Amino acid sequence: MNMIRRTLVAAAAAATLALPLAGFAQDIKPRLIRFGYGLNEQSNQGRAAKFFAEQVEKASGGKMKVRAIGAAALGPDVQMQQALIGGAQEMMVGSTATLVGITKEMALWDTPFLFNNAKEADAVLDGPIGQKVNAKLTEKGLVGLAYWENGFRNLTNSKRPITKLEDLNGVKLRVMQNNVYLDSFKTLGANAVPLPFSELFSALETNTVDGQENPYNTILSSKFFEVQKYLSITNHVYSPWIVLVSKKWWDGLSKDEQKVLADAAKASRDFERKDTREEAGKALADLKSKGMQINELSPTEAGRMRDKLTRVNAGIGAGIGMDLWQETQAELVRLRK
Numbered sequence: 001m002n003m004i005r006r007t008l009v010a011a012a013a014a015a016t017l018a019l020p021l022a023g024f025a026q027d028i029k030p031r032l033i034r035f036g037y038g039l040n041e042q043s044n045q046g047r048a049a050k051f052f053a054e055q056v057e058k059a060s061g062g063k064m065k066v067r068a069i070g071a072a073a074l075g076p077d078v079q080m081q082q083a084l085i086g087g088a089q090e091m092m093v094g095s096t097a098t099l100v101g102i103t104k105e106m107a108l109w110d111t112p113f114l115f116n117n118a119k120e121a122d123a124v125l126d127g128p129i130g131q132k133v134n135a136k137l138t139e140k141g142l143v144g145l146a147y148w149e150n151g152f153r154n155l156t157n158s159k160r161p162i163t164k165l166e167d168l169n170g171v172k173l174r175v176m177q178n179n180v181y182l183d184s185f186k187t188l189g190a191n192a193v194p195l196p197f198s199e200l201f202s203a204l205e206t207n208t209v210d211g212q213e214n215p216y217n218t219i220l221s222s223k224f225f226e227v228q229k230y231l232s233i234t235n236h237v238y239s240p241w242i243v244l245v246s247k248k249w250w251d252g253l254s255k256d257e258q259k260v261l262a263d264a265a266k267a268s269r270d271f272e273r274k275d276t277r278e279e280a281g282k283a284l285a286d287l288k289s290k291g292m293q294i295n296e297l298s299p300t301e302a303g304r305m306r307d308k309l310t311r312v313n314a315g316i317g318a319g320i321g322m323d324l325w326q327e328t329q330a331e332l333v334r335l336r337k
Contacts, residue, residue, distance in 0.1 A: 030065040031257070036074035036083075036092040038197050043221035044279055045241070046070050048148060048272035049093065052243070055264035064260060066091070076196035078177060085141035087248035091261075093148060096240050097178040102140050105133045105320045108328060110180035111313060113306045115238040118149070118277065120335050125240060129328055134242075143245040145265035148272045150215050150239035151280055155232045156224055157211025158204070161295045162232035165189065165304050174200055174212040184236075184312050188305060204228060215239060216283035217276055225290040233296040236305065243268070 035053065039045040046068070053066035074080055077094035081102060084092060099106040108114075108129075115121040124130055125147040134144040155162050157171055169189040175181040177194045185192040193209050203209045204227040211228065213236070219225065243265045250258065288294055297305075317325035 030063055031060075033064060033066045033090045034074065035066045035068045036072075036080045036089060037068065037070050038072045038077060038094060039218065039221055040071050043070075044217045044272065044276045045093065045148075047275055048268050051271045052264050052268035055267050056260055059260045059264060060257070064257060072196075072198040076198050078196070081142070081244070084244055084246040085248075087246050089246060090249050091243070091245050093241050093243045095150065095176060096147075096242050097176045097181060099137070099142075099242070100178050100180065102142070103133075103136045105136045105324060107178075107180050107316050108133060108320050108324065109240055110178060110184075110237060111316050112184050112236050112309045113302065114328075114332075116336070118152075118238070118273075120332065121149075121238045121240070122273070123335055124328065124331060127331070129324070129331060132324070137244070138247060141247045143247050143250045145243040145245060145262055146269040148241040148243065148269055149276045150241050151217060151276055152235040153213045153215055153237045153239050154219075155211060155213045155234050155236075156219060156228040156230060156292070157232075158207070158227070158229050159210050161230045161293060162234065162297065163295055164301050165308065172208075172210040174203060174209040180312065180316060183315065184309055187308060187312055200224075201227065213237075215276075216280050216287065220283040220286055225287050225292050229291075229293060231287060231292045231294045233294065234302065234305075235297075236302075 033056070035049055037045050037049050041050075049068035049070065053068050056064050056066045074083070074089060074092070077092070077098040078101075080089060080092040080094060081099065083089035085102075096106045096109045100110065109125075115124070130147060134147075137144045155173075157173070159171060160167060162168060162171075165188065168185070171190045173185055173190040173192055174195045175185055175192045177196065182192045182194060195203055195209070200209075200212055201222060201224070204212065204224065211230075212224065213234075214222075214224075219228075219231065245261065253261075284294070
C-alpha cells in the first residue's frame with residue numbers, strides 16, 4: 001500500500017514539474033509564416049521580403065518568424081492567392097493585376113498611362129482610393145496590408161524597336177493573366193499571349209513569344225537581356241505589388257500580432273520603394289551595358305497609344321464602377337494642380 005502511495009505521489013510530482021515546462025515550451029514556439037513571392041532572392045522583391053521578415057521577428061521578439069520563399073517556389077501569383085483564400089498559405093506579395101479575377105476594382109491599377117510619375121502613384125495608392133480598393137479584398141478572403149512598387153512597365157522584344165504604334169503589329173507579346181492587359185495590347189495591334197511569370201523566360205528563349213513588358217528591375221533580375229534584344233521605354237502602366245494575408249489565418253491572430261504584421265508591411269513598403277527607385281536607374285544602365293538596344297517612345301507616339309486605348313479605359317471605368325473611376329480622375333486632377 002505504501003509502495004503504491006509513494007508511486008502515485010512521485011507521478012503527481014513529476015506531472016506538476018512537467019506542467020510549467022510544457023507551458024514554457026509552448027510560449028517560446030514561434031508562429032511560422034510562409035511568405036511567397038515570384039522573383040528571385042537577389043531581386044528588389046527578394047530584398048524587401050527579407051526586410052519584412054526581419055521587421056516581424058524584431059517587433060515580435062522572435063515570437064513570429066517569416067519564411068520568405070521566392071522564385072515562385074510556392075507557385076505563381078494566382079496559385080498563391082488561392083492558397084491564401086483557402087488558408088493553406090499565410091502570406092505573399094504579388095501583382096495587383098493578377099487579382100482582378102478576384103476583386104474587379106483592382107483593374108483600376110491596370111489603366112494604361114494612369115499615372116504620370118511615382119509621386120502621383122504613391123499619393124493615390126496610399127490614400128483613400130487605394131484603401132477603398134484594398135478593402136474589397138476582405139470580402140474575398142484576403143487582407144491587403146500595403147502596396148509595394150513594381151514600377152513603370154516597359155516593352156522588350158526580339159524582333160524590332162517599338163518606336164511607333166504600328167511597330168507592335170504582330171508581335172507575340174506575353175502579358176499577365178488579366179483581361180485589361182490582354183485587351184490593351186490586342187487593341188494596340190500586338191498578339192497578346194497570357195502566361196504565368198514563372199514560364200516567361202523559357203517562352204522567350206524558345207521564341208514561343210517574341211516579347212514581354214515589365215519594369216527595368218525585373219527585366220534585369222530575371223536576365224531577360226539574355227533572350228531579348230530591344231528595350232523600348234514606354235512607361236505604359238505603373239505596376240504595383242501588394243502584400244497579402246490569408247483572411248482565414250489573419251482572423252486567428254491576436255490584435256498585437258496583426259499590428260506587428262501591418263507595421264512591418266508599411267515599413268517594408270517604404271524600404272522597397274526607395275530600393276526599387278534607386279535600382280531602376282542603375283538597372284537601365286546595366287541593361288544597356290549588357291547589349292540591349294534601348295529607345296524611348298516619343299510623347300507623340302505615347303499620345304497615339306493613349307488615344308487608341310480610350311475604349312479600354314472606358315471599359316475599366318464601367319468594370320470597376322464609375323464612382324471609383326471618377327473619384328480617381330478627380331484626385332489626379334487635384335494632385336496635378
